[in-house]
Amino acid sequence: MTLFLNFSFLNNPYSVSLLLQGLGMTLILALLAVCLGSILALIPALMRLSPIKALSIPATAYVEIIRGTPMLVQVLLIYQLLNIPLFLIGGIDMGSFVPGLVALVINSSAYVSEIIRGGILAVDRGQTEASRSLGMTQRQTMQHIILPQAIKNIFPALGNEFVTIIKETSIFMYLGVAELMYQVGILKASSPAVTELYITAGILYLILTYPLSKLMNFIERRLRHADAK
Amino acid sequence: MKKLLLSLFVLGLILGLAGCGSSSNVFDFILDESYDGFVTMATSADYAPYEWIVEGTDGKSTVVGVDIEIAKAIAHALNKNLRVIHKGFDFLIEDVRSGKVDFIIAGLTPTPSRAEIIDFSQSYYTEESVTQVVLIHQDNVNLYPTVESLNQAGKRIGAQTGSIQVEFAQLFTPLATHKVVADINELMNNLTNKQIEALFTEGPVAQTRINAGAPFVQLVLDGVDHYQGNAVGVKKGNTALLNTINSVIDDLIASGKIAEWLELYSA
Numbered sequence: 069m070t071l072f073l074n075f076s077f078l079n080n081p082y083s084v085s086l087l088l089q090g091l092g093m094t095l096i097l098a099l100l101a102v103c104l105g106s107i108l109a110l111i112p113a114l115m116r117l118s119p120i121k122a123l124s125i126p127a128t129a130y131v132e133i134i135r136g137t138p139m140l141v142q143v144l145l146i147y148q149l150l151n152i153p154l155f156l157i158g159g160i161d162m163g164s165f166v167p168g169l170v171a172l173v174i175n176s177s178a179y180v181s182e183i184i185r186g187g188i189l190a191v192d193r194g195q196t197e198a199s200r201s202l203g204m205t206q207r208q209t210m211q212h213i214i215l216p217q218a219i220k221n222i223f224p225a226l227g228n229e230f231v232t233i234i235k236e237t238s239i240f241m242y243l244g245v246a247e248l249m250y251q252v253g254i255l256k257a258s259s260p261a262v263t264e265l266y267i268t269a270g271i272l273y274l275i276l277t278y279p280l281s282k283l284m285n286f287i288e289r290r291l292r293h294a295d296a297k
Numbered sequence: 298m299k300k301l302l303l304s305l306f307v308l309g310l311i312l313g314l315a316g317c318g319s320s321s322n323v324f325d326f327i328l329d330e331s332y333d334g335f336v337t338m339a340t341s342a343d344y345a346p347y348e349w350i351v352e353g354t355d356g357k358s359t360v361v362g363v364d365i366e367i368a369k370a371i372a373h374a375l376n377k378n379l380r381v382i383h384k385g386f387d388f389l390i391e392d393v394r395s396g397k398v399d400f401i402i403a404g405l406t407p408t409p410s411r412a413e414i415i416d417f418s419q420s421y422y423t424e425e426s427v428t429q430v431v432l433i434h435q436d437n438v439n440l441y442p443t444v445e446s447l448n449q450a451g452k453r454i455g456a457q458t459g460s461i462q463v464e465f466a467q468l469f470t471p472l473a474t475h476k477v478v479a480d481i482n483e484l485m486n487n488l489t490n491k492q493i494e495a496l497f498t499e500g501p502v503a504q505t506r507i508n509a510g511a512p513f514v515q516l517v518l519d520g521v522d523h524y525q526g527n528a529v530g531v532k533k534g535n536t537a538l539l540n541t542i543n544s545v546i547d548d549l550i551a552s553g554k555i556a557e558w559l560e561l562y563s564a
Contacts, residue, residue, distance in 0.1 A: 082352040147388070154337060154382065154397045159321045161382055163397050244322035244384030253482075254350045254358065257343045260511070262486045
């Protein structure tokens with residue numbers, strides 16, 4: 069282990085372009101996973117909140133299984149089960165991109181559904197009682213009273229999930245999806261500066277995640293603005 | 298609202314993918330304009346001089362190496378262009394079994410358990426063309442003058458997961474601790490940092506590293522008589538493709554091409 073670090077690969081436009089392309093791919097994967105995952109997450113979240121056991125038990129099982137198993141196992145299993153033939157979109161091999169994305173979306177949906185459920189439960193019961201006593205239906209209550217308030221609770225935690233997913237995308241390197249760690253793997257094969265490459269990759273992940281958590285803090289403050297009075 | 302969001306995501310996906318199109322794990326080689334379609338090969342391109350990724354003449358990544366040259370020869374024999382898919386070694390056999398790709402060339406050693414899942418061609422590297430070596434750090438040359446000297450408790454010996462070298466490590470250094478890792482470059486890095494004492498690998502792989510300036514010395518491994526070399530893997534029962542591949546390999550060995558490529562890419 070030498071202490072003299074040599075970052076000379078950053079002078080090479082080829083290395084830099086590989087790393088930046090990898091960073092772009094990481095961001096796209098994380099964005100897609102969180103957005104699609106959030107939409108999908110509404111289903112288990114509302115199912116778990118339902119008083120009907122036939123709905124809440126499968127949803128609980130889904131969430132517990134996904135949260136209780138490693139992401140790597142999920143990706144490998146889904147790759148094995150989803151046998152998508154090789155075809156290209158924009159030069160990207162969908163045979164590995166799609167199973168990877170599906171695994172990430174499923175994983176993200178389980179976590180986000182818990183965030184949504186927690187956000188809804190955190191809204192005071194009095195709100196429901198008040199709106200129901202005003203003659204609103206259950207659906208109207210959910211849509212106009214509970215969900216708008218729940219979003220305030222959900223949003224900051226969703227930012228955390230986004231940060232987590234950005235980091236989780238690194239396992240895609242095994243599938244051959246050209247995200248950041250995949251590109252690091254390519255550069256590592258022909259460069260002795262392995263320590264430096266890992267440091268650079270870490271900094272690039274931070275560049276994605278740090279502003280994001282700052283942005284989430286900002287949005288959270290804006291949402292809480294009305295509460296302060 | 299949701300439809301709008303969804304269409305935005307799809308738009309973002311398409312734009313994003315288009316933007317990233319220049320960097321991918323798929324490498325196309327147009328061998329001849331008149332050829333129709335592609336034959337696809339899976340590999341794990343982290344294994345110089347057999348297959349690894351470098352900057353191409355156009356500034357984009359491309360994959361080069363001895364195995365790629367062999368694949369091009371096979372593609373020529375089939376009158377097709379070549380498409381190379383790069384992913385983790387563990388996925389390759391599954392990909393050819395399920396028919397996602399036509400064949401694998403990835404320094405794959407035919408083992409009985411693998412032969413149950415896929416069919417193998419004849420070997421294209423044999424003991425005569427590829428030596429087996431043990432790499433040590435150049436600072437430790439006096440400490441470990443022979444392979445036997447590494448056979449001590451507490452010595453850490455590296456080998457790549459799923460490779461024949463794992464068996465050699467167990468055979469030649471049974472007393473040592475074996476560190477079996479999937480990524481050969483990680484093992485090379487460990488050896489540079491002296492996190493392992495030695496690394497079992499193939500001669501050309503070792504030589505390419507040493508030529509690139511790695512601080513290693515190689516000890517040649519003698520008496521490796523059950524080494525079966527490396528072969529091309531195809532889907533079980535695909536005899537037509539296997540016959541073509543075997544005849545291409547025969548030609549390449551007879552014409553000395555493989556030895557020539559080994560020398561070219563190790564330099």
